[in-house]
Amino acid sequence: MNKDLETDLASRQGERQEGVITLVLTADNHLGCAGFGQHPRKREERQQRLRQAFQQATNFAIMQGVDLFIQAGDLFDTATPDERDRSFVAERLAQLKQAGIHTLALGGVHDTPAPLVGETAPAPQMSYAQLGALHYFPPVPAQESAELEPVMIDVRGTRVGFCGRGVLPGQQGDPLLPLRVSSEIERADLALLLLHAPIEGLTSESSLLDSRAVVSQSSIARQEIFRYVLAGYTHSYQQLQLGQTDVIVAGATQQVDFQPQSSEPGFVFLGLTAEGIRWCTHVRVESLTLNSLLIQTRELWSAATTSTPTELILERMRPFCHSDAMLQIRLEGELTRSDYHRLDLNQIRRYGEEHCFALAIDDSALSLLPEQDASSVETGERFSPREELIALAEEWIAATSDVQEKQALTHTKEELLLAMDEMKRKR
16 A cells, blocks of 8 residues: 555544445456456466455455445456355455445446346346345346335434446446436435446447446436435546536456556545545555557558568567556558568567567558558558559550550550549449
């Protein structure tokens, strides 16, 4: 723990008093995530890092003696986690309960079983709820008749009401429209909404892969029930106020993909009252680092160097490679197919696998040109198929001294050009 955080936490101890609700908010822990097609040893190390990050959040909650521990969705990366991750979470929840901390959890997009015809398997969190280790809010399809039922918890004389709203894969629209809540929430001194959904303006388009539902900022600002919205889904920590509602997005506890995030992984330590936030501290956890390297194709075929394109990429990679780095290489620009095949991507991948924790090569911004439509990197000249034909025909015409052959070549050139022009008009 860094010195600044220790100083901040020491000052918070003095601020705690009756009426201040303390809690740890975490989300998008994605336990069990196993991507990248890695070697089994690295997959195991990655899953261990995910567990350690979640344990940092639970240990912090116990050390600080908070009132509440809230998990806002995607605790697991799948609806069928393995027994090791299930047992690990059970142990952490038992420690929280023994410390007198109330735990609430919300179903996420990844760890909610897909709705199927017939009997659907229960979410993995349900077994913990049945044993009294937490209260679980499952996501449900947005329906006009759906009414949110609050959970009421008495925290040292303050009645705190909680509702949960999540989204299912493929769900569309704004899950807060309409927002209907049981009148029981009116008994709460402090009302909080746990949310696992994309929020307008906070989630990039590239992250909207598993849900088409988006909560508009105006729907949050218009609602008058909840003083606080504690959210997951977006992997970056964020805090903002919309109308009279404070929105806190926990962010992920580890970097689980190659999407750039605006904050480092971690969880949030909060002090809340009915009048407003007393403190909101983002606590970083030990995590992998994400590095992104952009390489333009014009840099790879330069007259100023004798190195091959592959050697140039490896040279650019080296400063970003270390055992805790996730490196993404983005190739951008135009090149011919033969130039593309001159890149030894297998060698680049092998180097990345040996010297980084994970490597991804993104070539989606590459444009492959036909050989006859290529640009010369050195001169910047560009030849269309029509210009190439003219140049070749003129070369042949100039090379022959036979008049009849010159006439035949000239006639053939003109016929081919007319045919190319006709094909172009038909497109």
